[in-house]
Amino acid sequence: MKFLHQNIETHRSNLFMIMKRILSVIVICSLISHSQAALEVGFYRDKCPFAEAIINHEVKKSYLIDKGIAAGIVRLQFHDCFVRGCDGSIFIDSTPTNQAEKDGSTNESIRGLEVIYNAKDKLEAVCPGVLSCADILAYAARDSNVLSGGVYWDVPAGRRDGRISRASEIVDIPLPSFNLVQITESFANKGLTQADMVALSGSHSIGRSHCFQFTDRLYNHNTKTMKDPNLDPHYAQLLRIVCPKVLQEIFNQTLVVGMNQSPFYMDSSYYGNLFKHAGLFVSDQSLLDSQTTATQAASYAANDLSWKVDFAQAMIKLSQVQVLTGNQGEIRANCRVINP
Incomplete structure (x- = not known):
């Protein structure tokens, strides 16, 4: 009888967990459905065709x-x-x-x-x-x-x-100095998953950064070491040439460096660079600080198209964060000024 009672309790517990998962799926589907209903592909097809x-x-x-x-x-x-x-x-x-x-x-x-x-x-x-x-x-x-x-x-x-x-x-807005926990939490606060964060981080394959965003990694990492030990020495030396310490105070807002070796082309070399300890920001390199995110980064490094597809999906999701629709907000006549 004792065994039977334990077995019944086990089944009840399993059933409860299954019901919780089903309910979670229903809630998530409901939220996705609501979000998709609020925004529409081809919304301006008749309103403004061009x-x-x-x-x-x-x-x-x-x-x-x-x-x-x-x-x-x-x-x-x-x-x-x-x-x-x-x-x-x-x-x-x-x-x-x-x-x-x-x-x-x-x-x-x-x-x-x-x-x-x-x-x-x-x-x-x-x-x-x-x-x-x-x-x-x-x-x-x-x-x-x-x-x-x-x-x-x-x-x-x-x-x-x-x-x-x-x-x-x-x-x-997440900072370049964020570690993996901080940047994951920052995205989660906007309804974005850690996987979304890893995919969106790949946008750092293009563009540039001002030196002041990362020079602490070169000259003032902590009280024990001047350089971040998680930064490749050769890459650090190249960055020091572009962002010399002596010029930081004078040209703090103007000195820039490319985020990647191909700063005008979206590709997954960004992820490959992480495994060479050549992520420009602490937040970039932190993607290797867990098995889950490192595995996703490795997958992208090996498959450029896979990352590009995931990036597109994550951008669609990002673009639907806390949107105003219907009668909310306004259609601004001038982007710089609120309507009178």
Whole structure:
């Protein structure tokens, strides 16, 4: 009888766990369904048929002048979505009574704003009051990725613009100095998984970084060692040449270095570099600090297309973080200014 009772209790426990998993799946499916219902691929098909073509033209025009603008626009999407969600609040100008997001310290080196402003002006001329700045950025980020060698994805649209932008809230943006636990938690706070984080980190295969973002790893790692021991000595020496300590105080905001050996082309060499201890940021190199993330990084290093597909899926997910839809927010007439 005692054995029978234990067996019944075991079955009850197993049944309870199964029911919890089923309920979790139902909740997740419900959330995904709601998110997909809120945004729609082809949202402007009838409202403004040439919207995507106009945005693509502006991105390409800027890219022909400066290929680095593509990385800037991809980063812009990230920085917008991590503060108040993907609501275009990063475009709003500061006022005498409010310092806006784009003027906060973490955003001082952002690029690509003018591309979005120009696209908005063109769209207002043909479809006034139709496209949000948040949606324009989502399309521009996709187009920037494609121009840099990434894969194309359909952009779910229908976002509306937020009316609040505060520099004090950019603390939500992960820092280059974050370790694996910190950066994982930062993404989780936005509904993104650790796997999403690893895939999105690959955006560091393009673009540039200001020296001040990582020079602590070269000259002031901790009280025991000047250089980060987790940084390849030869790579560290190359970085010291580009970012000499003697010039840091004078040119702190202007000295830059490429994030990768191919800073204009999206490829998975970023992940291969991690295994050579050549990740530029602490947050980059930290992807090897767990078996799970290291295995995912190794998979991407070996399969470029696999990473590009996962990156596209993660960007779609990122672009749906805390979006405003329906009657929420507004369609800003000028991306820089809240409607009166």
